Amino acid sequence: MKVLGVSAYFHDAAAALVEGSEILAAAQEERFSRTKHDAELPLRSIRFCLEQSGLEARDLDAVVFYEKPLRKFERILVSHLRGLPRGAGQFTRAIGTWLGDRLWIRDEIAKAVGCPKDRVLFSEHHLSHAASAFFSSPFDSAAIVTVDGVGETATTSIFRGETNSSGSKIELLSELHYPHSIGLLYSALTAYLGFEVNEGEYKVMGLAAYGKPRFLDALASTCRVGSNAELEVDRRYYSWSRSATQSFTSRLEALLGPARTPGTPLVLPAAPGSAAERYADIAASLQAFTELYLLSLLEEAKCRTGESKLALAGGVALNAVANRRLIEEGPFQSLFVQPAAGDAGGALGAAQWVSHVLDGAPRAGGLKSALLGRAEDPAHVARYLDDCHIPHRRFDDRGALFREVARSLASGQVGAMSRGRFEWGPRALGARSILADPRGPSTRDRVNRKIKLREPFRPFAPAVLAEDASRWFEPVPGREDLTTAFMCSVAPATLEAQRELPAVVHVDGTARLQTVTKEGSADLYALLEAFRDETGIGVLLNTSLNLKDEPIAATVADAYSVFARSELDFLVVEDALIERSTA
Amino acid sequence: MSHAVIARLSAPLVWRRPKNMARKLAEFGATEAGSALDMLRASELCPDPRLRRIFLRHALDEARHARLFRHAADQLDPRARHELSSRAQSHQRLRDLYAELGAEAFLAFVLRAEQSGEGHFRALVNELGRSEPELATLFLAVAKDEQFHVAYSAHWLTRLAGPRRPARIRAERLSSLWLAWRRAGRQIGERVSWVLGVLLYFAVLPPFALMLRRLESDDPGWKPARSLPSSIEEARRQF
Ligand SMILES: [Fe+2]
Ligand SMILES: [Fe+2]
Ligand SMILES: [Fe+2]
Numbered sequence A: 001m002k003v004l005g006v007s008a009y010f011h012d013a014a015a016a017l018v019e020g021s022e023i024l025a026a027a028q029e030e031r032f033s034r035t036k037h038d039a040e041l042p043l044r045s046i047r048f049c050l051e052q053s054g055l056e057a058r059d060l061d062a063v064v065f066y067e068k069p070l071r072k073f074e075r076i077l078v079s080h081l082r083g084l085p086r087g088a089g090q091f092t093r094a095i096g097t098w099l100g101d102r103l104w105i106r107d108e109i110a111k112a113v114g115c116p117k118d119r120v121l122f123s124e125h126h127l128s129h130a131a132s133a134f135f136s137s138p139f140d141s142a143a144i145v146t147v148d149g150v151g152e153t154a155t156t157s158i159f160r161g162e163t164n165s166s167g168s169k170i171e172l173l174s175e176l177h178y179p180h181s182i183g184l185l186y187s188a189l190t191a192y193l194g195f196e197v198n199e200g201e202y203k204v205m206g207l208a209a210y211g212k213p214r215f216l217d218a219l220a221s222t223c224r225v226g227s228n229a230e231l232e233v234d235r236r237y238y239s240w241s242r243s244a245t246q247s248f249t250s251r252l253e254a255l256l257g258p259a260r261t262p263g264t265p266l267v268l269p270a271a272p273g274s275a276a277e278r279y280a281d282i283a284a285s286l287q288a289f290t291e292l293y294l295l296s297l298l299e300e301a302k303c304r305t306g307e308s309k310l311a312l313a314g315g316v317a318l319n320a321v322a323n324r325r326l327i328e329e330g331p332f333q334s335l336f337v338q339p340a341a342g343d344a345g346g347a348l349g350a351a352q353w354v355s356h357v358l359d360g361a362p363r364a365g366g367l368k369s370a371l372l373g374r375a376e377d378p379a380h381v382a383r384y385l386d387d388c389h390i391p392h393r394r395f396d397d398r399g400a401l402f403r404e405v406a407r408s409l410a411s412g413q414v415g416a417m418s419r420g421r422f423e424w425g426p427r428a429l430g431a432r433s434i435l436a437d438p439r440g441p442s443t444r445d446r447v448n449r450k451i452k453l454r455e456p457f458r459p460f461a462p463a464v465l466a467e468d469a470s471r472w473f474e475p476v477p478g479r480e481d482l483t484t485a486f487m488c489s490v491a492p493a494t495l496e497a498q499r500e501l502p503a504v505v506h507v508d509g510t511a512r513l514q515t516v517t518k519e520g521s522a523d524l525y526a527l528l529e530a531f532r533d534e535t536g537i538g539v540l541l542n543t544s545l546n547l548k549d550e551p552i553a554a555t556v557a558d559a560y561s562v563f564a565r566s567e568l569d570f571l572v573v574e575d576a577l578i579e580r581s582t583a
Numbered sequence B: 001m002s003h004a005v006i007a008r009l010s011a012p013l014v015w016r017r018p019k020n021m022a023r024k025l026a027e028f029g030a031t032e033a034g035s036a037l038d039m040l041r042a043s044e045l046c047p048d049p050r051l052r053r054i055f056l057r058h059a060l061d062e063a064r065h066a067r068l069f070r071h072a073a074d075q076l077d078p079r080a081r082h083e084l085s086s087r088a089q090s091h092q093r094l095r096d097l098y099a100e101l102g103a104e105a106f107l108a109f110v111l112r113a114e115q116s117g118e119g120h121f122r123a124l125v126n127e128l129g130r131s132e133p134e135l136a137t138l139f140l141a142v143a144k145d146e147q148f149h150v151a152y153s154a155h156w157l158t159r160l161a162g163p164r165r166p167a168r169i170r171a172e173r174l175s176s177l178w179l180a181w182r183r184a185g186r187q188i189g190e191r192v193s194w195v196l197g198v199l200l201y202f203a204v205l206p207p208f209a210l211m212l213r214r215l216e217s218d219d220p221g222w223k224p225a226r227s228l229p230s231s232i233e234e235a236r237r238q239f
Helices: A029-033 A043-053 A069-083 A088-100 A102-113 A125-136 A182-192 A201-208 A216-220 A250-256 A275-305 A320-329 A345-358 A378-387 A398-410 A443-451 A466-472 A495-500 A522-535 A556-565 B002-014 B018-045 B049-076 B086-090 B097-128 B133-215
Strands: A002-007 A014-019 A022-028 A062-065 A120-122 A141-147 A154-164 A167-177 A223-225 A231-233 A309-313 A334-337 A415-418 A432-436 A461-465 A514-516 A539-544 A570-573 A576-579
Touching (some): A002 A345, A014 A345, A022 A029, A022 A345, A029 A043, A043 A102, A062 A102, A069 A102, A088 A102, A102 A120, A125 A154, A125 A309, A125 A334, A141 A275, A154 A182, A182 A231, A182 A275, A201 A275, A275 A320, A320 A334, A378 A576, A378 B049, A398 A570, A461 A466, A461 A522, A466 A495, A466 A514, A522 A539, A556 B049, B002 B018, B002 B097, B049 B133, B097 B133
Parallel strands (some): A002 A062
Antiparallel strands (some): A002 A014, A014 A022, A141 A154, A154 A167, A415 A432, A432 A539, A461 A539
16 A cells, blocks of 8 residues: 655644555655745655655555644634633634635645545544654554644653554553643743744753753742653643743743843853853753653553553654663663654654554564655766856765765865765754764864854764764663664763764763664765774764755755855765865 | 835835844845745756856855845844744745746746846945945845846846747736735735634634633543544544
8 A cells, every 4th residue: 555644734744655664755845845844735745755656646545644633723722712812813813824724634635646535534643653653663562652742632642552463553542631741841941042942942952961950840840740740731831822922921931030032142151150051051950851751751651551662753752862861761671763753754654554554564674764855866966066067076986985085074174965865854864964073172163163153052963883883872781772873862972982072972971873874874884984994983973964044955956055155175966076175 | 216215215114223124134134045045946957057057156146145134134133033924934935936937937037036136225225325334235245146137137038038038028027916916815815814713703702612611621631542543434534
């Protein structure tokens, strides 16, 4: 059965095409539309999925939307009704967008795809997250926990997934409902700290490393956690259920001090007694509160499922720092996180749910590589560079290209690589990455200078040959960590790494590593090998190929445009090498 | 002419207060970033090597303008860019204009947009020359780039369209009128739904609201297990 999954109209729109257990294509719309977090119906991603797999719309057996739109509409209506007569403006705006397109989603999707209306199906929001985590994991049976801002009404869910000879099933064991949401609490404090919601959460995580959790008790007084991980958000401090624009109240500011104005400078490490110190401490407290909550949630999930393995998804599962703590201190032996854990991932999960649960397709070992996006045709790339008179050298031999790149990196150059299919999920995993030598104290500043405009307190991540990982980063003894292949957790750097690779170690001594295997990314693996031949070190600094506030590059033109507007020393696109000195 | 009038009229409103200036500059930044994307996509799709080269250069010019405007906005008021309405940012979502229009109509569109841009920025140079010399210098530099964009698009339009050029330009005027009309239609649509929403809000909903408040609370506890859809039939339901 060929199933197209679609997510849209909330955060990150995406499409994914699944046949049986195989993921033929998956991409987030922002990569094509070049609008960050594009939430519109993902027309371009849908077209890409069909082209990539050589299918026509009529070949699709089902097209599945990642949630139940009417249930969500009901939640929005009800929460407005409860707030009456406050929030009239917000209500009328919401009605406008729903009457505009969202209530006719079946027709919209059928029209966009070009398929009959009765092929359009609807999953549930958290079920889609859960399916994406379970069916992408290698587990035959597992607890599945999904945690995000809010779906239709659920904010946190515990499922159990099982695959046996008679097929696959996912059972919902329990869920927490809106407005009680750890994800929305994290977002509210992201806004309080002056960052953009759904974008700044990473920054809060980076900021947390600079602070001390001295506001933990204060935060805990705004959100009660029950003995079995029930969560009760105090509405005197948080207003997301009453206002679309303001998620926290003046009472929260009375408790924690004034909120940070977006865009104002944040100098770190902060001077004692400064506002920056307070913000870092609040970030650290929020991070600690979230981790403690998730730990108690996992205990509850363990208790309800009796499983030893855990698959995790939902936006909160992108918190790499928390994930490490869950592996170390949580009750589960193994942890897997689906790389597109946010709402984009719902497109994949919805399709996998139809394929495995409703249609009974057998499974095949889980997600090995996140490179599911669009590749550029090397001939097109060559012609584009020629036509645009962009000086470059072409390499027929990949080994020779990577040797040259490894030498340039080892000599201190900072470059980018764009090859093959782009990544699924929010992280650059080497297919569209900026790379640098992780050694030397000045690398971090050099990279920051060349690509500019990034908050200097955000850490750079290392990509490491999987077989060398334990030399540089501490594994968790006795636990199976399946999150590092997709950069979904952090690990403490070894003493050697702290000494040798300062550019990729954050102030708290950890790194958000990506362990690279041949299966996961043949190109990055080969480049790391070439770099190790050159330097003895199989680690590279890896950050996404984009400038601030832009989606990660997809095409040759996107990649070149980043190169042209930055001071990167070189750019590899497919088998062409463009160098700053000659370009 | 109209640009000069608009610049004259808007000057006291927009170009006197830093906050408003920052907002305007942030809007310019968003517009330029949007055109940069249109041009970049055109450079990928266009098969003619010379045109694609010039489109790429154009894209990088617009991206530079975007950066300059955003930087200027940040200098005046760092909040301005964060407060830009989603509507002001939304036209950044490109519509693959080149793919939709084809080379000739696309060039006619570019020509018109660049003429308008150049006129606008030159009018601002005149208006702000004395009161805001730094901004005037910025606008002048940008206007010079726009002049080049006008020149090349005019040149290439003649070259590709030949005798059809006047017709292309007329059609472009019509289509931009049509676009403006459509935008107006959409705004009317939004108003209508707003009025409907308000009516619904105050006339129809209060009794339900009272009922709901009595029936249900925002219970923070775990909800009991429930069964999930298990057949294609059930999955067809939107609720
Ligand atoms: Fe979600
Ligand atoms: Fe411009
Ligand atoms: Fe221009």
